[in-house]
Amino acid sequence: MHDFTRRNFLKVAGVTSAAAFAGIGCAANGTRGADRAHVVVVGGGSGGATTAKYLKQFSPNLRVTLIEPNATYYTCYGSNWVIGGFANMDFIAQSYDNLRDDYDIEIVEDRVTAVDADARSVRLSGGDSISYDKLVMSPGIDFKYDDMPGISESDAERIPHAWKAGSQTELLRSQLQDMPNGGVFVMVAPPNPFRCPPGPYERVSLVAHYFKQEKPRSKIIILDPKDGFSKQGLFEEGWNEHYGDMIEWRAGSDGGRAEEIDVDNMTVRADSGFERVRADVLNFIPAQRAGQIAHDVGLTNDEGWVPVDQLTFKSEMDDNIYVLGDASVAGAMPKSGHSANNQGKIVAAAIVRELSGQEPINPSSANTCYSLVTPDYAISVAAVYQYKDGAQAGVDGSGGVSPSGASSSFREREANYTRAWYAGITRDIWG
Amino acid sequence: MKKSHLYLVGLAASLAMAGTATQAFADDEITRGQLMAASCKACHNAAGAEEGVPDLARIPAGVIESQMKAFRDGDRDATIMDRHAKGYSDEEIEAMAGYFSRF
DSSP states (O other): OOOOOHHHHHHHHHHHHHHHHHHHHHHHTTOOTTTTOEEEEEOOSHHHHHHHHHHHHHOTTSEEEEEOSOSEEEOSTTHHHHHTTSSOGGGGEEESHHHHHHHOOEEEOSOEEEEETTTTEEEETTSOEEEOSEEEEOOOEEEOGGGSTTOOGGGGGTSOOOOSSSHHHHHHHHHHHHSOTTOEEEEEOOOSSOSSTTHHHHHHHHHHHHHHHHOTTOEEEEEOSSSOOTTHHHHHHHHHHHHTTSEEEEOGGGTTOEEEEETTTTEEEETTTTEEEEOSEEEEOOOEEEOHHHHHTTOOOTTSSEEEETTTTEESSOTTEEEOGGGEEOTTOOSSHHHHHHHHHHHHHHHHHHHTTOOOOOOEEEEEEEEEEETTEEEEEEEEEEEETTEEEEOTTOOEEOOTTOOHHHHHHHHHHHHHHHHHHHHHHHO | OHHHHHHHHHHHHHHHHOOOHHHHHHHHSOOHHHHHHHHHTTTSSHHHHHTTSOOGGGSOHHHHHHHHHHHHHTOSOOSSHHHHHTTOOHHHHHHHHTTGGGO
């Protein structure tokens, strides 16, 4: 049923053009020029699912197809709560039922293996092809295992990254449960840029929360190639207050840079070989790049990310392809679910306006990122962005992190808002 | 209902204006205020409201305007909305305030 022939595709394109040229007369009937076009969205995470939903909100008669291989999507945000032992996998599971049933989005459960940009069609692993007028890709991240000697992708079954939520999340959780009291949890943190900048540090916070309750003699060591990290002062304030000296963070310039991983001995070599750190549970979060399909289609730059026109998130490489979310180069916007959600709305509006022959608009967008230090103690960073001089940039005077030295009731309110944020954004994306 | 809501609002507005085709087309466009309001919906929706974050669809535009300005100018206590509100001018706040009830 998804096997569109070239001739059918041309018919669709013809209708689109006719509708676009109809312009004002069409709009007078309450429809937009975009209505008959077909937009295919690849990837059902925060960026892709938001784009699909808002395309239908902005232009209800548009035909929208969302291609995603997994029937259930597990959000990366919230997965640290599972690892910390106070949420289960069902809590972070999202389905596509509402997008299909309430928004009339066609859900195709398959993997895109190739894109023919000239023919404007995507090929699925089953062999079928789907034609598009506009293609949206939100492929997320893949890992650069080659950057770390001694370990390869297949080792993730023993040494989880848990940086894509799902079975990896459960694996890390079960390893922590099996670890004896007095054990050592070692995290090898990733270099910039990577998905969810505060995520590694929230994770160690919540592992510490679990250890404090169940295995209080245990230790946590973060080996970090960086010399600083997101919300660092606030995390360290919270660690001191709640976990004493359980968490040890080693900066890149202070011996923290991992140089090789000995998988069989669960040991990380660091500091020019002077340091060998043995782990009972090892969480290696590799360096990252855009999801593989973006590379296959030829959309990536030398650094492995996708350059886009940051006003519309249209690929610099192809006029009919939009790329958003973690895979894209988005100026000051961090690689976060909230950024992807906001970008999805920008992309949806840009596509509907372009199909209607209108110029793009320059909105402002936002990022809100909460991190739990304990289940009742959260810190946040917020920002407002606008496109300026070719890039998404923070609006002067806006944004920033939670105050340092705030009261426990302030931290608790932010912990409550953390749960509200999760409920809200998942409803906005998949609800 | 959900999927046709925006369309119906747009159509109703078009009919209400009963103006020229050009005016009807302009009203049918996605506007900057609408897109900025969509950004806020990430948190401020019915599900967020169940956990204590106001659903802006249920709050009058005038109240949204006055509270955003109060957050921005430090006249209302906040955990995070002060940091957000400082990113918007009066004109931007007014442009988006009227859209929440339409989603």
